Amino acid sequence: xxxxxxxxxxxxxxxxxxxxxxxxxxxxxxxxxxxxxxxxxxxxxxxxxxxxxxxxxxxxxxxxxxxxxxxxxxxxxxxxxxxxxxxxxxxxxxxxxxxxxxxxxxxxxxxxxxxxxxxxxxxxxxxxxxxxxxxxxxxxxxxxxxxxxxxxxxxxxxxxxxxxxxxxxxxxxxxxxxxxxxxxxxxxxxxxxxxxxxxxxxxxxxxxxxxxxxxxxxxxxxxxxxxxxxxxxxxxxxxxxxxxxxxxxxxxxxxxxxxxxxxxxxxxxxxxxxxxxxxxxxxxxxxxxxxxxxxxxxxxxxxxxxxxxxxxxxxxxxxxxxxxxxxxxxxxxxxxxxxxxxxxxxxxxxxxxxxxxxxxxxxxxxxxxxxxxxxxxxxxxxxxxxx
Amino acid sequence: xxxxxxxxxxxxxxxxxxxxxxxxxxxxxxxxxxxxxxxxxxxxxxxxxxxxxxxxxxxxxxxxxxxxxxxxxxxxxxxxxxxxxxxxxxxxxxxxxx
Numbered sequence: 001x002x003x004x005x006x007x008x009x010x011x012x013x014x015x016x017x018x019x020x021x022x023x024x025x026x027x028x029x030x031x032x033x034x035x036x037x038x039x040x041x042x043x044x045x046x047x048x049x050x051x052x053x054x055x056x057x058x059x060x061x062x063x064x065x066x067x068x069x070x071x072x073x074x075x076x077x078x079x080x081x082x083x084x085x086x087x088x089x090x091x092x093x094x095x096x097x098x099x100x101x102x103x104x105x106x107x108x109x110x111x112x113x114x115x116x117x118x119x120x121x122x123x124x125x126x127x128x129x130x131x132x133x134x135x136x137x138x139x140x141x142x143x144x145x146x147x148x149x150x151x152x153x154x155x156x157x158x159x160x161x162x163x164x165x166x167x168x169x170x171x172x173x174x175x176x177x178x179x180x181x182x183x184x185x186x187x188x189x190x191x192x193x194x195x196x197x198x199x200x201x202x203x204x205x206x207x208x209x210x211x212x213x214x215x216x217x218x219x220x221x222x223x224x225x226x227x228x229x230x231x232x233x234x235x236x237x238x239x240x241x242x243x244x245x246x247x248x249x250x251x252x253x254x255x256x257x258x259x260x261x262x263x264x265x266x267x268x269x270x271x272x273x274x275x276x277x278x279x280x281x282x283x284x285x286x287x288x289x290x291x292x293x294x295x296x297x298x299x300x301x302x303x304x305x306x307x308x309x310x311x312x313x314x315x316x317x318x319x320x321x322x323x324x325x326x327x328x329x330x331x332x333x334x335x336x337x338x339x340x341x342x343x344x345x346x347x348x349x350x351x352x353x354x355x356x357x358x359x360x361x362x363x364x365x366x367x368x369x370x371x372x373x374x375x376x377x378x379x380x381x382x383x384x385x386x387x
Numbered sequence: 388x389x390x391x392x393x394x395x396x397x398x399x400x401x402x403x404x405x406x407x408x409x410x411x412x413x414x415x416x417x418x419x420x421x422x423x424x425x426x427x428x429x430x431x432x433x434x435x436x437x438x439x440x441x442x443x444x445x446x447x448x449x450x451x452x453x454x455x456x457x458x459x460x461x462x463x464x465x466x467x468x469x470x471x472x473x474x475x476x477x478x479x480x481x482x483x484x485x
Contacts, residue, residue: 162394191478193454229479241436244478246457
């Protein structure tokens with residue numbers, strides 16, 4: 001099985017060819033926006049972090065930014081910093097260039113350029129050249145095993161666990177069997193279902209890391225002294241029929257299919273192994289998606305019951321509706337309907353195959369609804385307080 | 388054949404999930420392990436919500452997907468709505484720590 005992708009000089013494969021404008025600190029957001037608005041064909045995002053962060057927290061933020069700049073879906077990147085912040089744009093840009101020596105990387109420091117307009121001009125000029133150069137690249141046939149899939153569920157309802165997630169799990173198994181990689185995440189949504197994934201670990205070390213990661217997350221929730229319910233599951237999950245985090249997790253774990261678990265990795269850590277991987281992320285949809293993309297997922301499949309429009313700025317995010325009513329109601333946002341499993345019109349395996357077919361089409365260039373809407377959702381998982 | 392209006396995931400489950408809005412007084416048909424079951428609903432069950440398919444005593448585990456999803460906080464008759472008003476999860480309960 002093949003798709004048409006962009007073969008990068010280091011052997012990595014992208015399914016998009018973005019020129020990314022990336023602020024490394026909140027103070028640079030407006031200049032990043034200004035650069036992107038002036039150069040059609042760029043993508044950008046904004047965030048609220050990059051300064052006043054303690055070292056381990058700052059390192060995690062930097063890891064997410066570097067992961068986006070160094071991503072195979074990104075042809076070139078404009079790294080925009082202010083000049084005085086903790087997460088230094090110079091270091092982020094240097095690390096991206098070290099990992100991807102072939103990739104155009106332009107550094108813009110607002111204080112060095114002499115203010116916002118000069119910074120926008122410097123960034124836009126560089127982005128302009130990059131967009132022109134990127135347009136010369138052609139897609140080539142690539143083996144489906146080169147895909148790294150990020151699996152996600154958000155705005156779940158009871159049908160997520162009955163239809164959409166099992167179908168995504170079937171697609172995950174198909175991809176793993178083709179030699180690809182599938183990432184399961186959302187640690188709080190494994191509470192109550194941890195044994196189902198941990199007991200598939202390829203060795204004791206992975207098995208223990210799986211249990212420890214989930215236990216640590218639950219402990220941090222308990223330390224707040226409240227019932228998790230209401231925070232996770234959310235009010236929308238509860239209206240949709242989910243009564244507890246265990247019930248939600250037992251439905252969520254289906255996204256991981258049935259193949260052995262190869263490794264447990266940190267949020268935004270680079271994905272290096274093939275097969276099924278578990279990445280430690282929060283359940284928050286955007287922080288999870290950002291972590292998986294930063295780790296290297298070129299494509300994401302995101303199931304939803306209540307309906308959510310979100311998508312990554314650089315990784316096409318395919319939306320799978322868990323029920324037909326919502327699929328028909330939110331046609332602006334839903335790519336695939338898995339509600340046919342609920343009505344008995346299709347089997348889980350049939351929808352799983354449809355999801356894989358859609359993944360190959362999107363990998364080859366078909367746009368997702370989130371891309372057409374211009375979604376560029378990006379969220380940093382902070383692990384320490386702001387100073 | 389009439390479309391199934393409720394799904395039981397595993398044979399040890401004591402709840403079914405409604406896949407349509409189902410009114411109180413409706414006799415719902417579903418299968419457990421291939422066997423047909425009919426049950427009179429005592430509550431309105433919204434789409435996606437659960438109802439008990441066997442009586443569940445207070446503090447007993449509510450079972451779905453063949454696993455515990457929480458415990459009943461009161462006695463629940465078969466055919467009753469099962470949700471946050473009469474069951475609670477057992478995990479992530481910081482409110483229960485001394």
